[in-house]
Amino acid sequence: MSLRIGALHAARRLSEASLALAVGLAISSILILAYGYDPAKALYWLFYGGFGTQTVFLDSLAYATPLMLTGAAFAVCASAGMFNIGVEGQAYMGAVGGVVFGGLLVRYLQVPGPLGVLVALAGSATLGALWAVGPALLKVLRGIHEVISSIMFNWMAFYMAMYLVRGPIVNPARPEMSISVEPSARFSVIFRGSVLTEAIYFAVLASVLTYLVLKLTKLGFEIRLVGAGLDVARYAGISTKKAMVSAYLLSGALAGLGGGLIVTGRPPVWSIYGTLGNITNVGFDGIGVSLIAANNPVAVVFSSVLIGGLWNGSRFMEPYARVSSELSRAVIGLIVIALSTPEVLRLVRRLVMRWKT
Amino acid sequence: MSSKPISPTILAVAITAIVVAAVTATVVYVAVPPAPAATVTTTVLRTVVHTVTVAPAPTPTPTPTPPKAKFKIAVVSDIGGRGDLSFNDMAFKGADEAAIDFGVEVVEFISKTELDYIPNLRTAAMDPDIKLIVGVGFLLSEALVEVALEFPNKFFAGIDTYSQEIVKSKHPDKYPLPNLLDIKYEEHKGSALVGALGCLLAVHYNYPHIGAVLGIEIPVLWKFEIGYKWGCNWAIEWFKKNFPAEYEAKSRVLGNILTVDPKSRVLWVYTGTFSDITKGYLAAKEMYAKNAVAVYNIAGPLGLGINQAVEEIVRPKGLTVGPPFWIGVDANQDWINPGFIVASMMKRVDKGVYYATYLVLVGKFEEVVRKYKGVLLLGIGTEVEGVPMEGISVSTLADLDEFIEMGVTAEKILGKPVLPMPPTEIRRRVKEMRDSVPSWIWAAVAELERLIREGKAQVPLPLTEDDVKYWRGVLG
Numbered sequence: 001m002s003l004r005i006g007a008l009h010a011a012r013r014l015s016e017a018s019l020a021l022a023v024g025l026a027i028s029s030i031l032i033l034a035y036g037y038d039p040a041k042a043l044y045w046l047f048y049g050g051f052g053t054q055t056v057f058l059d060s061l062a063y064a065t066p067l068m069l070t071g072a073a074f075a076v077c078a079s080a081g082m083f084n085i086g087v088e089g090q091a092y093m094g095a096v097g098g099v100v101f102g103g104l105l106v107r108y109l110q111v112p113g114p115l116g117v118l119v120a121l122a123g124s125a126t127l128g129a130l131w132a133v134g135p136a137l138l139k140v141l142r143g144i145h146e147v148i149s150s151i152m153f154n155w156m157a158f159y160m161a162m163y164l165v166r167g168p169i170v171n172p173a174r175p176e177m178s179i180s181v182e183p184s185a186r187f188s189v190i191f192r193g194s195v196l197t198e199a200i201y202f203a204v205l206a207s208v209l210t211y212l213v214l215k216l217t218k219l220g221f222e223i224r225l226v227g228a229g230l231d232v233a234r235y236a237g238i239s240t241k242k243a244m245v246s247a248y249l250l251s252g253a254l255a256g257l258g259g260g261l262i263v264t265g266r267p268p269v270w271s272i273y274g275t276l277g278n279i280t281n282v283g284f285d286g287i288g289v290s291l292i293a294a295n296n297p298v299a300v301v302f303s304s305v306l307i308g309g310l311w312n313g314s315r316f317m318e319p320y321a322r323v324s325s326e327l328s329r330a331v332i333g334l335i336v337i338a339l340s341t342p343e344v345l346r347l348v349r350r351l352v353m354r355w356k357t
Numbered sequence: 358m359s360s361k362p363i364s365p366t367i368l369a370v371a372i373t374a375i376v377v378a379a380v381t382a383t384v385v386y387v388a389v390p391p392a393p394a395a396t397v398t399t400t401v402l403r404t405v406v407h408t409v410t411v412a413p414a415p416t417p418t419p420t421p422t423p424p425k426a427k428f429k430i431a432v433v434s435d436i437g438g439r440g441d442l443s444f445n446d447m448a449f450k451g452a453d454e455a456a457i458d459f460g461v462e463v464v465e466f467i468s469k470t471e472l473d474y475i476p477n478l479r480t481a482a483m484d485p486d487i488k489l490i491v492g493v494g495f496l497l498s499e500a501l502v503e504v505a506l507e508f509p510n511k512f513f514a515g516i517d518t519y520s521q522e523i524v525k526s527k528h529p530d531k532y533p534l535p536n537l538l539d540i541k542y543e544e545h546k547g548s549a550l551v552g553a554l555g556c557l558l559a560v561h562y563n564y565p566h567i568g569a570v571l572g573i574e575i576p577v578l579w580k581f582e583i584g585y586k587w588g589c590n591w592a593i594e595w596f597k598k599n600f601p602a603e604y605e606a607k608s609r610v611l612g613n614i615l616t617v618d619p620k621s622r623v624l625w626v627y628t629g630t631f632s633d634i635t636k637g638y639l640a641a642k643e644m645y646a647k648n649a650v651a652v653y654n655i656a657g658p659l660g661l662g663i664n665q666a667v668e669e670i671v672r673p674k675g676l677t678v679g680p681p682f683w684i685g686v687d688a689n690q691d692w693i694n695p696g697f698i699v700a701s702m703m704k705r706v707d708k709g710v711y712y713a714t715y716l717v718l719v720g721k722f723e724e725v726v727r728k729y730k731g732v733l734l735l736g737i738g739t740e741v742e743g744v745p746m747e748g749i750s751v752s753t754l755a756d757l758d759e760f761i762e763m764g765v766t767a768e769k770i771l772g773k774p775v776l777p778m779p780p781t782e783i784r785r786r787v788k789e790m791r792d793s794v795p796s797w798i799w800a801a802v803a804e805l806e807r808l809i810r811e812g813k814a815q816v817p818l819p820l821t822e823d824d825v826k827y828w829r830g831v832l833g
Contacts (some may be wrong), residue, residue, distance in 0.1 A: 049480075055483070059476050063472070075820050166573070166629070174576065175573060175574065176495070176496060176573070192507070192508065193479070195475050195476060248475075262472075266472065267472075267475060267503065267543060268474075268475060268499035268500050268502070268503045269499050273471050273496065274573070275436075275471075275632070277470050277471045278470060278471040280470070281470075311469075312476065314469070314476055315466065315469075315473055315476060315480065316480070318438070318466065318467045319431070319464045319465055319466050319480075320464075324439075324770060325438045325467035329469065
């Protein structure tokens with residue numbers, strides 16, 4: 001692709017995104033207005049709270065950090081033409097893996113300093129990938145659609161994680177949460193006065209590496225070829241099953257890391273709450289983030305910051321614009337849907353065209 | 358009732374549906390002649406322009422400057438925020454009362470997930486007008502410590518938190534942190550009162566048991582469990598002493614609680630959940646099947662499951678008043694199913710917020726922290742610095758109205774009916790039920806309350822696993 005076409009391409013994507021954002025904001029305004037609140041004030045606080053000052057922006061980055069990985073996870077699968085709804089469950093298992101490795105193993109082996117973090121995250125990636133094995137094999141061996149199986153695996157992960165957090169890995173002194181990861185397995189806070197930790201460096205690095213794997217390696221090429229069409233890939237003489245399973249496992253590992261970054265990279269508890277409240281939706285938000293980024297792992301970094309910023313900013317809508325918190329949730333949902341619409345449109349259009357031929 | 362607003366979720370879904378429909382139409386239009394992406398943009402644009410003309414374009418507005426109050430207080434909620442009819446609503450109620458009485462202004466921060474705790478506390482602390490920040494619920498304990506250390510010039514209070522214990526173990530040199538107050542409650546005393554009430558109902562109506570459905574076995578719940586059992590035993594002793602003849606007579610009635618082994622008077626179970634209402638229903642159903650006259654809800658929302666179990670018994674019989682009953686917790690829950698909740702053990706979270714504001718207002722916050730090692734224990738007959746600060750009581754008809762009011766507000770927020778019937782009807786039914794319970798039973802509960810207040814009755818307070826084992830050995 002020549003540079004000029006590339007620039008045009010980027011410009012089109014950007015204009016699409018800003019248009020979608022405008023639509024999302026407009027619909028949100030109607031919704032806010034319908035409930036008798038002031039949309040200008042509500043949206044002002046939403047964006048001011050997410051991006052208005054340095055302090056809030058750092059927190060927004062903290063909200064964005066795990067989304068970068070669950071977003072990249074979804075993007076990898078999407079490159080292979082698969083829809084990994086299972087990122088949510090894989091993230092739960094990743095968080096559990098982080099607690100088991102970062103809490104129990106690191107303590108048992110007395111792993112020092114930065115090495116502890118790696119041990120914890122190794123646990124996250126392993127468990128996340130393991131949780132992706134089931135849907136991947138069902139897909140390639142039995143042709144069971146990954147959306148169906150991974151939704152089931154999400155629920156299994158939910159109940160499994162809940163059982164583990166309340167039973168085997170419960171914190172005996174604080175039964176409302178799991179044991180914490182050891183101090184040596186925690187990312188440190190970058191600036192005092194914010195919840196942002198060095199986990200963000202890891203997340204950005206992982207997203208960029210994922211992009212490079214997809215673009216530069218043989219495996220990445222095969223994955224993308226499978227995404228372009230199974231017949232094409234078979235004609236090119238590659239093992240489509242192997243590529244699909246690899247993509248799914250890579251995706252699971254990344255999603256697991258997303259869950260792991262919550263327990264290793266977010267003060268103050270460094271553990272999983274018994275409600276799973278601090279790890280729920282990190283996967284589903286990742287799906288939105290990836291769609292907004294047109295399933296490009298590098299663009300995922302930026303769309304994560306946007307969505308993380310919205311979640312952070314929505315905290316300001318209730319106290320300062322007096323908008324009920326349920327409504328602020330709906331507004332974010334609308335914006336995410338609007339922003340992911342261009343990519344969803346493209347997917348649908350591709351499907352329609354494939355179906356017509 | 359007037360027309361109810363549609364819930365935001367439904368409206369959001371509706372609007373989304375419209376958008377999706379519009380988008381699908383566009384897709385079909387685009388997909389028929391395979392056109393470049395630019396067409397998508399323009400077509401979408403057409404729909405957009407139409408939408409935008411309806412709504413005013415959002416423009417940033419400067420921060421409004423509200424009329425100056427003396428100072429502001431912030432309430433940082435646990436998950437759920439307003440409308441939960443429990444902890445969060447109670448805390449906001451206390452803040453609203455402080456606003457009326459002390460002229461402070463209340464700023465509400467809602468935590469959508471546990472990840473919001475620290476950012477919310479910090480945002481509140483950074484607001485220059487906010488002097489006191491109240492965190493609602495023990496899950497905020499760690500977050501409160503972190504932020505309170507960072508903002509030594511702001512006051513922090515936590516409802517049910519163990520923040521000072523965390524300070525003690527992690528920063529022993531700073532214990533007790535002078536700007537941090539854990540507000541706790543003497544649940545064991547209140548539970549003893551409703552235990553006495555339950556057991557006397559069993560004596561009167563010739564039932565063999567009372568029940569308790571508990572949540573996850575955390576130390577706080579031990580206080581409820583042991584207090585409840587102790588109260589039951591106290592009541593039976595009281596009955597024996599004050600009504601010896603009736604005691605003899607009732608002891609011969611088959612199936613009366615007086616004929617039951619003292620250690621199995623109270624049926625109790627830890628369900629292991631604070632959210633699975635079905636488990637509450639199943640546990641309560643089993644207890645009512647064993648003829649429990651009343652079941653004490655010690656698991657928050659599981660009370661709705663207990664209520665369901667009661668409904669299944671009373672509806673086919675067409676009863677309008679128990680037995681069987683259940684016993685409410687935390688808030689005054691008597692209105693949920695009037696006639697069948699004999700009373701509630703009220704833990705006045707609202708008072709906690711109110712007193713914390715008062716202490717800041719009179720400048721005694723730090724003094725109280727120093728004096729009580731950072732823990733304000735509210736109970737029956739509590740007095741702090743010569744000011745009565747009670748936080749535990751058994752619900753009365755008088756305080757029913759406040760809580761019906763809370764239900765009315767929740768209806769407005771949630772956009773769906775919360776109250777089972779009009780307020781006047783609730784009041785009438787609750788009164789009818791209270792009148793149907795013999796006055797000597799209420800008198801006994803009042804007497805126990807007086808004895809506790811005067812320090813003449815000591816309700817056991819289990820704090821460790823050994824304590825609770827010991828008391829289970831004694832009381833069953």
